[in-house]
Amino acid sequence: MHGVDLHTHSNISDGTLSPGELVSAAIQQGIHTLALTDHDTMDGLALAEQAAQGQDLKIISGVEISSQWSRPATKKSYSVHVVALNMQNPAPLQALLEQQKQIRAERAKQICDLLTPLIGQDIYNDVLLKVEGVADRITRTHIAKTLQEKGIVTRVQQAFDKYIKEGKKAYVKFDGLSLEDTIRVIHDSQGFAVLAHPTRYDLSATNIRYLIEIFAKYGGDAVELPPNIDPASTRQMVDRMIAEHGLKVSVGSDFHGENMPWIKLGNIPRVKDGQIGIWESFVE
Known part of the structure; x- marks a missing residue:
């Protein structure tokens, strides 16, 4: 399991390294199996594969898909990310990603339109410059960094806390596919569906378990293990749910580069005895 990182980002979405630079960094860290899982796009995959040619590094096709789910009792909709891995027939997923x-x-x-009256200026064109004019690559992190660079906030996280996270005046929900349909499309693409960072959605323990x-009910394949900084009790709860529902596990750092310097490439949680890694099912 050491040397596997199945959740990383490049500058094709909200990371700071190019796919080629990410591959070089992974090799330096001794990683031998790497998945590039940019948000709602696989446009960096070919670049990563090209950079890895002739190297002792296997690139796994991947993408982190913005999805949503709800509890019947409350009808409230929640955001969730699903990592798709090792697609053998990516066409169905690519069609979904174009919509995303x-x-x-x-x-x-x-x-950006909601921010304009709040900050007294329109920053949309400045945000576009961060993604080489490709609007569908913009994430909230790009917007937050623009706010920081203009001196409107002092830190990227402050932009989220003050303006663009859920509940704030410039928040806009990502109206993605349902969790059930997301898993179905991944399976139609002959890939594996992984529940990304289940403890990172500001959910109660009851909602995490649900x-x-x-x-699992919708046919998901694996759950990403919580990072090492999570409390031991949280890891134990997730481990119990994985065992109860017969799920496999995945490991990933969620590396973004300079945007999140505290997250290190290849820094992944330990797989416990009896847990089966999803990478063991990958098609060569």
């Missing part, structure tokens, strides 16, 4: 890209582009413009339960 359009949603992402429209959402970015809406956020999320894992319905993820």
